[in-house]
Amino acid sequence: MKGPLETAVLGVRTVSVPVTDQDRAIGFFVGVLGFEKRLDAPLPQLGARWIEVAPAGAVTSVALVAAKQGTPAADTGIRLTTSDAAAAHTELAARGVAVDPLLVWEGVPPMFTFRDPDGNTFQMIEETPA
Template sequence: MNDQLNARIDAIRTVGIPVRDQDQALEFYVETLGFEKLMDAPIDQLGGRWIEVRPPRSDVTIALTPARAQTPAGVDTGIRFTTGDAAALHDRLSGRGVDVDDLLTWEGVPPMFDFRDPDGNVLYVSEVPAPA
């Protein structure tokens, strides 16, 4: 019975994003977005390195994996990040030359926007207000 309890999926640990230039991607995610670098190790089987980064308060990491024919860069990742102030983050990223779309605001819906990394991978941000 105990084996059956342990044989389940418990959490999301890492989400992979295919990138053409791992050095450029690492610089973007760390320097521009402010993520933490957790790992950077050569993996010959991948044809590059295993690089993991994460937003400062996140348990889930992002793996910046080498793009290949079966996993090309420039995809809609479906990844949604959160921020306490979407308008301020939108302005900051725009000011740093990041390819961002308009800040979307609708009544009753948190402000949100999408942006692209240097490889054209689409990422999303939505505002989550601080707890009262």
């Protein structure tokens, strides 16, 4: 195996999440989670749109890509942060979002798993200010 690239990777711009209804996904990410819509462009080559959403000020965005027929829901591996996991858990549950129990373990930030309307899973983790 060769060494690292000579041209450095600078960051992660976008991660993709498959969704069956792009407008419903925008409603969830923008209307429920409070993300901003950064890009919504037709992508006729794929018969859908390229949509990017992100928390305000975030560097990395989430692309809401049209799922192919029969694409199962994914464990996205995406960890979102919040200043108060318990409050976020309560608020999301009150809005009808499928949330798992709030996990509070000694020495670990409070966290929980939730699902978007397609069943894709995300984790919300409490982050204390530095």
